[in-house]
Amino acid sequence: MxxxxxxxxxxxxxxxxxxxxxxxxxxxxxxxxxxxxxxxxxxxxxxxxxxxxxxxxxxxxxxxxxxxxGRNHPVIRKAIEDVLSMDLPNMVQMDCALLSGLLAEKVAEITPPHLDACFFCNSGTEAVEGAMKFARASTGRTRILSLAGSYHGLSYGSLSATHNAQFQEGFGPLLPGVEKVAYNDVADLEEKLKQGDVAAFIAEPVQGKGVHIPDEHYFPAAQDLCRKYGALFIADEVQTGLGRTGKLFGFQHWDLEPDIITMAKALSGGYVPCAAIVTTRKIYQGVFSRLDRCVVHSTTFGRNNLAMACGLASIEVIKSENxxxxxxxxxxxxxxxxxxxxxxxxxxxxxxxxxxxxxxxxxxxxxxxxxxxxxxxxxxxxxxxxxxxxxxxxxxxxxxxxxxxxxxxxxxxxxxxxxxxxxxxxxxxxxxxxxxxxxxxxxxxxxxxxxxxxxxxxxxxxxxxxxx
The missing domain is CATH 3.90.1150.10 (Aspartate Aminotransferase, domain 1)
Structure with a gap:
């Protein structure tokens, strides 16, 4: 049958x-x-x-x-149908697939010019996990700072950066070295950064839980402090990215230049999970630093053809439909x-x-x-x-x-x-x-x-x- x-x-x-x-x-x-x-x-x-x-x-x-x-967008559905009809090789793993290269090129076109290296994965929490690893590898530092009230995902690293007691209850101890910063408090951020061992400060441009927006001066000041003390600034754009806040990315409301961006959700078009870490070539190579480390951070399904096609089509729809x-x-x-x-x-x-x-x-x-x-x-x-x-x-x-x-x-x-x-x-x-x-x-x-x-x-x- x-x-x-x-x-x-x-x-x-x-x-x-x-x-x-x-x-x-x-x-x-x-x-x-x-x-x-x-x-x-x-x-x-x-x-x-x-x-x-x-x-x-x-x-x-x-x-x-x-x-x-919107749901079931015909352009994105057509992209999936086209990929399936071509019988393309998929997830060979020991290769460099065309579609993931094309989507990386497109992502680099829509992000700030200094961000030209892309890693694909499956979800927002996975992108945050990877961004935290990238920050530690490239800086040689261990501590990660995130804001009170933040939400960055529910796997262990991202949960540790999610300062929300309801999500953390029952799952401790969490990842050491991940600390909370008071929301909208520049002085508290500087006090923690000036210890000199912070790898990165991660923040949602608009907090998803409660839809909280900081004072206009906060993020520019926070970015300046990260540069002053040698920490990376990670913009978690998993929910705010790709047009949600009336800018292509939420950090653009403050003309910021983050060192790492995480994106997911809308990149999938609502069909196949798709997420990305976007960063500088220098930070990227800080992770994949030797030939024997070429797959030191990897994910089986991250570059699959269906997800890449959805990402390409989604970006095109967002652009062409204004x-x-x-x-x-x-x-x-x-x-x-x-x-x-x-x-x-x-x-x-x-x-x-x-x-x-x-x-x-x-x-x-x-x-x-x-x-x-x-x-x-x-x-x-x-x-x-x-x-x-x-x-x-x-x-x-x-x-x-x-x-x-x-x-x-x-x-x-x-x-x-x-x-x-x-x-x-x-x-x-x-x-x-x-x-x-x-x-x-x-x-x-x-x-x-x-x-x-x-x-x-x-x-x-x-x-x-x-x-x-």
Whole structure:
């Protein structure tokens, strides 16, 4: 009997959560059911997902920033089809493949001129791991500095640079020599750099968790300090890169010249994982320093033909469709629309972001009745209110967003860079309606919040019982 994947998918569509409960991450499946995210998406195109009944869902999550060019872009799909149809040799390993050379050439064209050496891998965390190794090898130093609140990935090196207790809990001890720097604090950075043993300072231009943007002077000063004390500056562009912030790269908002860039997510086009470390030839050769070290840092799947084709096609789509400029313009319009809601909803504390990387932060309302409900929710979990908003946006308006991080009153938006006025209007109207619903206490949103509280309390009790 011939293998028929289409028939299998058609026959078993809808079993998604049962299968994951049995064989994959049952905790995730339970959480998604609790917050109302247990949807079954059957199709995707552009800025939208579609369920089995054909209803559209506005995708303002974009796979955590993967789909800058929208889902299932025909140009990228065609590139994959072309590669498959050519029966090219793939992952020979003891060769220098054409497609990886072509993508390295293209990446060098879109990054600053001093960055002319490229290493390909599979994911953002792998790119960060490699960048840390490159920094140590080329400087002969050991310490790595990263910012408080940062997120750089979840494998051991990148997790050590991810200064977020929720992700690090239970996985210690972490990599020695990786230290936290106070956010937006130039003096703290200099105090640590001047010890003279720091290999690199790594930072996201805009922090993914919470969408935090430092003062205008911070990154230029940080780069100057790295040069003064001989440390490398690594720009983690895994989420901010390739147009997300309204510039091709986030560091361009401050005219920076990093020594190493990490990129991933959107480089894949949403089809085949693709990531890159981009650096100077001098730093690169500090790693591959002798003939017997030509593969001292390597990855089996990093230069595979499908990933390289996706990278080439993705860069072409971003360029030819003017998505960087669209990100800037549409992002500003979206933030303007959301900020206008603040005059009607005192729950909105701030709308911030760059390009299509946006956060809406909430604050305690003035109404005495709502203030009591707010405090009750926050006593259990500081992130539950934001989850109420996210779940209501999905339930009432079929808009997919997410909470910006643990213990935050922040909802994060990462729409595809292809969005237009129609998607902006739907998002703003959805937020307006959901925040109006919050003022109805008691009401459906607060009932949902109460259920979240009960679930959270039950989980804490289970954990305490297990530890007893």
């Amino acid at each position: 011939a293998f028929d994947l289409k028939a299998i998918i058609t026959e078993r569509q809808g079993e998604n959560y049962d299968l994951h409960h049995k064989y994959v991450n049952r905790t995730l499946a339970k959480v998604l059911g609790t917050i109302g995210f247990d949807k079954v998406y059957a199709r995707a195109e552009g800025s939208y997902l579609y369920d089995m009944d054909g209803r559209d869902y506005l995708d303002f999550l974009s796979g955590y920033g993967v789909y800058n060019m 998505l960087v400029e669209n990100s800037r313009v549409m992002g500003e319009k979206l933030m303007e629309g959301l900020r206008a809601l603040a005059s009607r909803h005192d729950l909105i504390k701030e709308v911030r972001g760059k390009g299509c990387m946006i956060a809406i932060e909430f604050q305690q309302p003035r109404s005495l009745k709502l203030k009591m409900a707010w405090k009750a929710i926050h006593k259990v979990d500081k992130g539950l209110f934001a989850q109420m908003v996210v779940s209501s946006l999905l339930d009432r308006h079929r808009i997919l967003t997410h909470v910006a991080g643990h213990n935050m009153d922040v909802v994060k938006l990462l729409p595809p860079l292809i969005i237009g006025q129609k998607e902006i209007d739907r998002c703003v109207q959805g937020f307006d309606d959901v925040l109006q619903q919050v003022t109805r206490f008691p009401g459906p949103m607060w009932e949902f919040g109460t259920n979240l509280v009960k679930t959270a309390i039950g989980q804490k009790r289970q954990k305490q019982t297990a530890q007893a």
